Amino acid sequence: MIGRRTVLLAAAALLPAAAAAQAPQVQVAQPWARAPAGAGRSTAVYLSLRAGGTADRLIGVATPVAGMAMLHESFQDHGIARMRMVEGLDLPAGMTVTLKPGGLHIMLTGLKQQLARGGSFPLTLHFANSPPVTVTVPVLAPGASGPQTPG
């Protein structure tokens, strides 16, 4: 009897913790991508990330539409546009981190299908602590400069 109660109590104590671990703690907002211009075989995804009560880290990205998806950063070095791979992106608790043109981006290469303007595709983000989050990325015009750009 005592043993059973103990088990129940232990299970009850575990429940909130398990629920918290399952709840997505990182909010992913306003994803968007430019339609590759012309016969383009690459593009970039931009979005914003917000970790909840505890800090987290973006450690991977994946999408079925591209041969390769990776976290990348464009930077200017004495007037030269360069890109580098970013191993992971720290997400401080309660802070919004935004990926936008000319800086941090999720680079997609080896596109397996034409990403047409007006369409969308799924993108999955993997985090060090939170469970993965899959978002639908709308494809905007090649000349779009932000998620709000109409059409």
Add this chain to the structure above:
Amino acid sequence: MTPRWRVRLLAASVFVLVLLVGAGGWLWLQQDQAAQLGGIGGPFALVDPAGHTVTDRDLRGRYLLVYFGYTFCPDVCPTTLTAIAGALDRLGPQAAHVQPVFITVDPARDTPKVVGQYAAAFSPRILALTGAQPAIDKVAAEYRVYVARHADDGKGDYTVDHSSIIYLMGPDGHFIAPIAADEPAKAMANDIARHLGGAAS
């Protein structure tokens, strides 16, 4: 000093003198070239999307916004071309005097058709040019453009680091000023308008 040593000393002196004269001549030539070209820019013969040859002389009489990039570029080039297209829209009637020119640094992948479709996706006003590798190398050197191709990923995909500056050239073909390529359209339009002065209509 033995005669043998004298010969050696003389030979060494002659060698140093040749080096000095050579270096001086090279410097003089560099300066002369820079003066002739006004530092940045120079003659070129490239190919437009229709396959026709376009030279620097064909573009005289208008201001040029010369930008080097490549169509595989996933982030920076679309951002800059979007800003150029937006800046031209904001320039209004003044835009009639300004011709944006996109020159690829990756002619192996960027055929005339490819660069044409690419530039047109941002604005029909942008003239896209490509050419044979030596012609691209020549124009890149004239504009002092840095180009470094990254290793192929095995699937034929590679990225290219490149100078990200827009060169504002005058109607006479001379370099006027650099325009920052990472500015939003509004700031870029103001930057360009400041140099157009007499062209305002």
